[in-house]
Amino acid sequence: MPHQLGVTIRAPVAAKQVAPLRDWLAKAARSGQADPLFAFGRMHGLHFAKLFVLAETADPGGEPIAASLMLMTEVDAPLRPHLAELIDVGGAGIERALGFCEGYPGPGAHRRTRIAWLRRHLVRASAVYVNTVGRGLQQIRQEAHLHDALENYLDQGDWDGRAADDVRRELRAQVAGRADLAWAMKPPAPPSLRFRLREAIHAVAVPLAVWALLPALVLVLPVWAVLLRWDERRDRPLTQRPTLPHLGELASYEDFVTQNPFAVVGFVKPGLLRLVTIRVVMSAIDYAVRHVYNHASLAGITTIHFARWVPLDGWRRMTFASSYDGAVEAYNDDFIDQVWWGLNAAFGNGVGYPPTRWLFWGGARYEQQFKNTLRIHQVPVPVWYSAYPALSAVNIENNAQIRAGLRGDASPAEAEQWLSLL
Amino acid sequence: MAVQLDLDDIQGLFARGYGGHRYARFIVFAVREVAAGRALLEWLLPQITTAAPFSGEAAVNVAFSAAGLRRLGLPDSVIAGFSAEFIEGMATASRSRFLGDVGESAPRCWAWGGPQQPPVDGLILLYAADPGILERRGAELVRRLTELGISETTELRTREHGDTEPFGFHDGISQPVIAGLPKAAQAGRTVPAGEFILGYPNARGQLTDRPLLPSSDDPGRLLLPDPAGSGAVDLGRNGSYLVLRQLEQDVDGFWRFLGRAARRPDGTEDPGQRTALAAKMVGRWPGGAPLINAPEQDNPALRDDNGFTYHGDPLGLACPIGAHIRRANPRDSLAPGPAAALDTTDLHRLLRRARSYGPAEDGGHGTGLYFICLAGNLGRQFEFVQHTWLDNLTFDGRYEETDPLTGSRRPAGGTFTVPARPVRHRYRGLPRFVRTRGGAYFFLPGVSALRYLTQRPDPGGKHAGN
Numbered sequence: 001m002p003h004q005l006g007v008t009i010r011a012p013v014a015a016k017q018v019a020p021l022r023d024w025l026a027k028a029a030r031s032g033q034a035d036p037l038f039a040f041g042r043m044h045g046l047h048f049a050k051l052f053v054l055a056e057t058a059d060p061g062g063e064p065i066a067a068s069l070m071l072m073t074e075v076d077a078p079l080r081p082h083l084a085e086l087i088d089v090g091g092a093g094i095e096r097a098l099g100f101c102e103g104y105p106g107p108g109a110h111r112r113t114r115i116a117w118l119r120r121h122l123v124r125a126s127a128v129y130v131n132t133v134g135r136g137l138q139q140i141r142q143e144a145h146l147h148d149a150l151e152n153y154l155d156q157g158d159w160d161g162r163a164a165d166d167v168r169r170e171l172r173a174q175v176a177g178r179a180d181l182a183w184a185m186k187p188p189a190p191p192s193l194r195f196r197l198r199e200a201i202h203a204v205a206v207p208l209a210v211w212a213l214l215p216a217l218v219l220v221l222p223v224w225a226v227l228l229r230w231d232e233r234r235d236r237p238l239t240q241r242p243t244l245p246h247l248g249e250l251a252s253y254e255d256f257v258t259q260n261p262f263a264v265v266g267f268v269k270p271g272l273l274r275l276v277t278i279r280v281v282m283s284a285i286d287y288a289v290r291h292v293y294n295h296a297s298l299a300g301i302t303t304i305h306f307a308r309w310v311p312l313d314g315w316r317r318m319t320f321a322s323s324y325d326g327a328v329e330a331y332n333d334d335f336i337d338q339v340w341w342g343l344n345a346a347f348g349n350g351v352g353y354p355p356t357r358w359l360f361w362g363g364a365r366y367e368q369q370f371k372n373t374l375r376i377h378q379v380p381v382p383v384w385y386s387a388y389p390a391l392s393a394v395n396i397e398n399n400a401q402i403r404a405g406l407r408g409d410a411s412p413a414e415a416e417q418w419l420s421l422l
Numbered sequence: 423m424a425v426q427l428d429l430d431d432i433q434g435l436f437a438r439g440y441g442g443h444r445y446a447r448f449i450v451f452a453v454r455e456v457a458a459g460r461a462l463l464e465w466l467l468p469q470i471t472t473a474a475p476f477s478g479e480a481a482v483n484v485a486f487s488a489a490g491l492r493r494l495g496l497p498d499s500v501i502a503g504f505s506a507e508f509i510e511g512m513a514t515a516s517r518s519r520f521l522g523d524v525g526e527s528a529p530r531c532w533a534w535g536g537p538q539q540p541p542v543d544g545l546i547l548l549y550a551a552d553p554g555i556l557e558r559r560g561a562e563l564v565r566r567l568t569e570l571g572i573s574e575t576t577e578l579r580t581r582e583h584g585d586t587e588p589f590g591f592h593d594g595i596s597q598p599v600i601a602g603l604p605k606a607a608q609a610g611r612t613v614p615a616g617e618f619i620l621g622y623p624n625a626r627g628q629l630t631d632r633p634l635l636p637s638s639d640d641p642g643r644l645l646l647p648d649p650a651g652s653g654a655v656d657l658g659r660n661g662s663y664l665v666l667r668q669l670e671q672d673v674d675g676f677w678r679f680l681g682r683a684a685r686r687p688d689g690t691e692d693p694g695q696r697t698a699l700a701a702k703m704v705g706r707w708p709g710g711a712p713l714i715n716a717p718e719q720d721n722p723a724l725r726d727d728n729g730f731t732y733h734g735d736p737l738g739l740a741c742p743i744g745a746h747i748r749r750a751n752p753r754d755s756l757a758p759g760p761a762a763a764l765d766t767t768d769l770h771r772l773l774r775r776a777r778s779y780g781p782a783e784d785g786g787h788g789t790g791l792y793f794i795c796l797a798g799n800l801g802r803q804f805e806f807v808q809h810t811w812l813d814n815l816t817f818d819g820r821y822e823e824t825d826p827l828t829g830s831r832r833p834a835g836g837t838f839t840v841p842a843r844p845v846r847h848r849y850r851g852l853p854r855f856v857r858t859r860g861g862a863y864f865f866l867p868g869v870s871a872l873r874y875l876t877q878r879p880d881p882g883g884k885h886a887g888n
Contacts, residue, residue: 159845167844251516300758330810392816420737
C-alpha cells in the first residue's frame with residue numbers, strides 16, 4: 001500500500017480575476033461535493049480535494065500579498081501520476097479554475113507544459129497528518145465493502161444461541177470463498193520499503209540531533225523563554241466576533257456529509273523570535289505526526305482524516321487545513337479539551353490569537369475568544385471532494401480491525417470481541 | 423464556587439418547569455409597532471414569575487426573538503451582541519440541514535415559524551394550576567394583545583402535564599442540577615449556572631459572550647453592570663436563550679413499526695418483545711427504569727433512577743450505544759475516558775422544559791411535544807446535542823444510524839443496531855417518527871433587562887411607532 005501525500009498547489013490570481021473566480025467557484029459547489037465537474041472521483045488514490053481562494057491582503061509590515069488560488073489534495077503516493085491526472089483527468093472544472101490564475105498556459109498548451117506549471121506551483125507543507133499512514137484509498141474502499149458484506153450476511157441468519165467462535169468460523173469461510181472478499185484474508189501490504197527506510201532514519205536521526213545539540217539548548221532555552229514571555233505580554237489578541245455574512249458563507253459549505261473541510265490562514269507574528277519558534281514547533285509537529293500520531297489518533301482526537309500545516313509567503317503566513325468528521329463546534333471543542341497545548345504552540349505564534357502564557361498555556365482555553373478568532377481566520381472552501389463521504393475515521397479504523405480479525409485462530413473470548421466490531 | 427444567583431431578576435423557567443402547574447399555553451406573537459410592544463411588556467412586567475420561591479396559581483414568562491428585540495427598538499449594534507445562532511434564527515437553509523430539519527421537517531412545511539409565515543417576535547409562556555385559571559388568564563392575555571393591535575402568530579395549547587410523553591415513556595427524569603439552586607445541596611454533580619444563564623461563570627469558568635451596552639445607553643440605571651468589570655452594562659445578565667420546537671410524534675407509526683420488527687418467527691405479534699425493542703431504542707423502559715440498571719425487564723422501583731453511567735457497558739449490551747438517552751446525554755461513555763468524558767458532557771447539557779400536546783379533538787395539530795430548553799450557548803448546547811449526538815450518522819462508532827426515536831432519515835429509512843451476543847440485531851427501514859412542525863430561537867431576558875426594554879431611550883424617535 002502506498003503512503004499518503006498532502007499536495008498543495010498555489011497560484012496567484014490577478015486582482016480583476018478574483019471576483020469572477022469566487023463567483024464561479026461558488027456556483028461550482030454543489031451540495032458540498034465537487035464531482036463530477038472536476039472529475040475528482042476518477043483520479044487514482046484521491047481521498048480529499050479542496051479548492052479555495054486566499055484574498056488579497058497585506059502583511060503586518062504593510063507589504064501587499066496578491067490573491068491566490070489554493071488546490072489541496074490528499075492522495076496516495078507517488079506524486080508524478082497525480083499531477084498528470086489533475087491535467088489529464090481533471091476535466092473542465094480544474095482547467096477552468098486554473099485558467100483564472102496568472103500565467104496558466106491554458107488548455108491549448110501541451111499537457112506536459114501544464115503539468116510542469118503545476119509542479120512549479122507546488123508548496124511544501126511543514127507537516128502532514130495522516131489518520132493512518134499507509135492506508136490507501138483502495139484499502140479503505142475494500143474494507144468498507146468487507147464490512148457491508150459481513151453485515152448483510154449477518155442480517156440474513158439467525159445467530160442466537162450460536163457460539164461466537166462458531167459464528168466467526170462461518171464468516172471466515174464466507175469471506176475466503178467469495179471472489180470479491182478473499183483478499184481480506186491477507187494483511188494489507190505495507191508502504192514501500194524506500195518510504196519505510198526513510199521514515200525509520202528520520203525517527204532516529206531527529207532525536208540524535210536534538211541530543212547532540214542538548215548542551216547548546218540548555219543555554220538557549222531560558223533566554224528564549226524569557227524573550228517569549230516578554231513578547232507574549234505585548235500581544236494584541238483579537239476580541240472581535242466573526243461577522244454574520246462570513247459565518248453564513250462558511251456554514252453554506254458545511255455539514256452535507258460525514259466529513260467537513262477546514263482551512264484557516266493567518267499571519268505569523270513578525271520578528272525573528274516567532275519565526276524561530278514556529279519553525280521549531282513545526283519540526284516537532286512533523287516528527288510527532290510521522291512517528292507518534294500515525295495510527296488513528298492525533299493526540300487523542302480520532303475524527304481527523306488528514307491535516308496539514310503549510311507555511312506561505314516565506315513563513316510570513318501559515319495555513320492549516322484538514323478534513324474532519326462532524327461539526328466545526330465539536331471539532332473545536334475536541335481541540336480545546338484535548339490538545340490545547342499543541343494548538344497554542346502552533347497557532348500561538350499567529351497574529352490575533354488569544355493570549356498565551358509560556359507558549360503552551362492560555363490561548364485555546366479561552367473558549368469563545370478562541371472559537372471566534374478561528375472562525376474569523378477560517379477561509380470558505382467552496383469546492384470540496386470526499387472519496388468516502390459516509391465513513392468516519394472511526395468507521396474506517398473499525399473496518400480495518402474487522403479485516404485483521406479474520407486472520408488466524410481466535411479463542412472464544414477473542415471471537416466474541418471481534419464480533420462486537422460488527 | 424458558591425455563586426450567588428440573583429433569583430429575583432431571573433425568570434422562573436430557569437429554576438423550575440412549573441410541574442405543579444399542569445396546564446399551559448404558549449402564545450407566539452408578532453409586534454408591528456414599538457409602542458405596542460413596550461405597552462405589552464409594561465403590562466406583563468408585574469405578572470412575570472421569577473426564579474425566587476413561588477406559590478402563585480399561575481406563572482407567566484416572556485421571551486423575544488431577535489426580530490422581536492428589533493421591533494422593541496434595539497438597534498443592530500446591540501443585537502450584534504447576542505449569539506450568531508440567535509440572530510440568524512432557526513430556519514436558515516444551513517441551519518435546517520444542520521439540525522436535520524429536512525424533507526417534511528423543513529421550515530417550508532412548518533405550521534409556524536417558517537419562511538413566508540407570520541413573524542415570530544415574542545413568546546408568552548403561561549402556566550396555571552387548573553384549567554379554569556388557564557382559560558381566564560389566557561383570555562385576558564389575548565384581549566390585551568388585541569387591544570394593543572398585536573397579532574397572535576400561533577397559540578400552542580398543551581395537554582395536561584404528566585410524567586409521560588406521547589410515545590408512552592416516563593419522561594423528564596434527567597436534568598442538570600444547577601449550582602446555586604436549592605436542589606444542588608443534595609446533588610453529587612452540579613453544572614455551573616453560567617451554562618444556562620448569562621453573566622455567570624460557565625463550565626469553563628468563563629463568561630459566555632453576551633450583549634453589553636455602554637453605560638450611556640442606560641441613563642435610568644436599569645441594567646446591571648457587566649460582571650467582567652468592563653464598565654459596560656449587561657443586557658444579557660440573568661437571561662437565557664430559549665429553544666422552542668414543535669415536534670410532532672407519529673405514535674401509531676412508532677408502535678406499528680415496532681410491532682412488525684418484533685414479530686415471532688411464525689409472524690404473530692409479540693407484545694413483550696415489542697416493548698423490549700422500544701426500550702432498547704429509548705434506553706429506558708416505558709416506566710422509566712434505565713436499561714443500564716434494568717437490562718432484562720422494567721423495574722418500577724427504578725422509575726426515576728438517574729444515578730447511572732455507561733462505562734461498565736462499553737459495547738452497549740445493556741443500553742445500546744445508539745439508544746436515545748445515551749445519545750442525548752452520553753454521560754461518561756465518550757472518548758477519552760470516563761472521568762474526562764463527564765466533564766466534556768457537562769459542556770453540552772440542556773435544561774429541558776417540554777410540554778406535550780394533542781391529540782386534539784378536531785385532529786388538527788396531531789400529537790407531540792413542544793420541546794423547550796434553556797441554554798447559555800446555543801451552538802455548544804442545543805445545536806451540538808441535536809447535530810453531533812442525536813442526528814449524527816456516525817455517533818460513537820455507529821454506521822449510518824441516527825437517533826432511533828427522533829432522528830432524521832435517509833431515503834431508505836433509518837437503521838438501529840442492538841448490540842448482542844454473539845451477533846447484534848440490526849433493524850432497518852426505520853421511518854421518521856418525529857417531525858419538526860415549527861420552531862424558533864428566543865431570548866428569555868432577566869427582569870431588569872425587560873424593564874429596560876420598556877424604557878430604552880429612543881434617539882430620534884423614529885421607532886416610536888407613529
